[in-house]
Amino acid sequence: MERNNADPQDLPMAVEANQEGLQSNEDLHLVLVLRLPSFNLPLNDILRPHFHILDPADSPEPACSFLSNHAQSVRALICVGYTPVTAETLNLLPSLELIVASSAGVDHIDIQECRRRGIIMTNASTAFAEDAADYAVALLIDVWRRISAADRFLHAGLWPVKGDYPLASKLRGKRVGIVGLGSIGFEVSKRLEAFGCSIAYNSRMEKPSVPFPYYANVLDLAAHSDALVLCCSLTEQTRHIINKDVMTALGKKGVIINVGRGGLIDEKELVQFLLRGDIGGAGLDVFENEPDVPRELFELDNVVLSPHRAIATPESFEAVYQLILTNLKAFFSNKPLQSVYQIE
Numbered sequence: 001m002e003r004n005n006a007d008p009q010d011l012p013m014a015v016e017a018n019q020e021g022l023q024s025n026e027d028l029h030l031v032l033v034l035r036l037p038s039f040n041l042p043l044n045d046i047l048r049p050h051f052h053i054l055d056p057a058d059s060p061e062p063a064c065s066f067l068s069n070h071a072q073s074v075r076a077l078i079c080v081g082y083t084p085v086t087a088e089t090l091n092l093l094p095s096l097e098l099i100v101a102s103s104a105g106v107d108h109i110d111i112q113e114c115r116r117r118g119i120i121m122t123n124a125s126t127a128f129a130e131d132a133a134d135y136a137v138a139l140l141i142d143v144w145r146r147i148s149a150a151d152r153f154l155h156a157g158l159w160p161v162k163g164d165y166p167l168a169s170k171l172r173g174k175r176v177g178i179v180g181l182g183s184i185g186f187e188v189s190k191r192l193e194a195f196g197c198s199i200a201y202n203s204r205m206e207k208p209s210v211p212f213p214y215y216a217n218v219l220d221l222a223a224h225s226d227a228l229v230l231c232c233s234l235t236e237q238t239r240h241i242i243n244k245d246v247m248t249a250l251g252k253k254g255v256i257i258n259v260g261r262g263g264l265i266d267e268k269e270l271v272q273f274l275l276r277g278d279i280g281g282a283g284l285d286v287f288e289n290e291p292d293v294p295r296e297l298f299e300l301d302n303v304v305l306s307p308h309r310a311i312a313t314p315e316s317f318e319a320v321y322q323l324i325l326t327n328l329k330a331f332f333s334n335k336p337l338q339s340v341y342q343i344e
């Protein structure tokens with residue numbers, strides 16, 4: 001594969017050291033990092049020995065002129081966090097071939113434009129899968145066993161006043177429908193099987209390698225489930241995949257857990273269903289307009305809320321940095337990439 005020959009005059013970067021010794025920036029492949037200035041991670045330090053990092057957030061130049069002036073020959077871009085990558089941004093990067101997303105979800109990236117341009121994308125759901133799955137299951141157990149609500153009961157000093165706390169619900173024997181059986185959904189299935197739940201799923205395509213019943217339609221999955229766990233990407237096809245009809249099919253005792261994206265659920269409808277008692281409860285780590293959470297939810301004891309933290313542990317971030325490094329090294333040495341996001 002051809003080397004990237006950025007004009008070193010354009011790049012006000014110092015000479016970098018790598019493990020093999022000192023190399024000038026001219027010898028290192030150029031990698032653009034797009035991040036919000038507030039997103040200060042050790043990622044650049046991990047990458048610098050291996051790549052020549054261009055980071056507009058470190059420059060006083062406005063991002064647009066930085067990209068026009070310095071990034072014309074950039075072939076690989078790291079998108080950190082949920083920094084939007086729009087068609088306008090992509091237009092400033094005519095040589096771009098690869099986007100490495102540091103997130104599991106990629107709905108902040110214009111994937112249709114990437115498809116049109118033939119830009120490959122990798123995401124980080126494999127690195128986040130275990131933590132996201134632990135969290136999804138924790139939310140489900142919390143809603144069914146009412147742990148957070150019981151905690152509030154005790155904190156409010158209500159045990160001596162009101163007596164025994166009401167019984168909650170058992171996990172074993174429950175039917176859980178997983179929406180999106182990618183790496184995160186699959187980890188959820190492994191954990192819930194161990195709790196004695198029966199698993200079914202909906203996904204873009206049936207997966208011949210898994211033993212669980214497949215429902216091509218989320219409505220049918222909901223009708224055969226006690227809980228839905230949402231682990232899929234937010235795309236044009238999945239926006240509001242959990243709508244009024246699906247919630248009705250899930251029924252009054254049904255529970256919804258969301259560790260995907262807020263936009264997967266018609267949130268206004270969800271609030272109404274919960275207020276009317278038309279579904280049994282919800283465990284929500286993501287919301288349609290973060291960080292704004294519908295205030296009505298704060299009053300409901302059958303709802304467990306969390307500020308978009310399912311994937312986040314220091315260990316999972318470390319795994320993401322390593323995944324990013326592996327993918328960039330593979331790309332520049334023309335080897336197979338890990339965790340390629342399949343753009344539909």
Ligand SMILES: O=CC(=O)O
Nearest residue numbers: 102103104105311
């Ligand atoms: O929500 C978290 C992620 O997409 O990484």
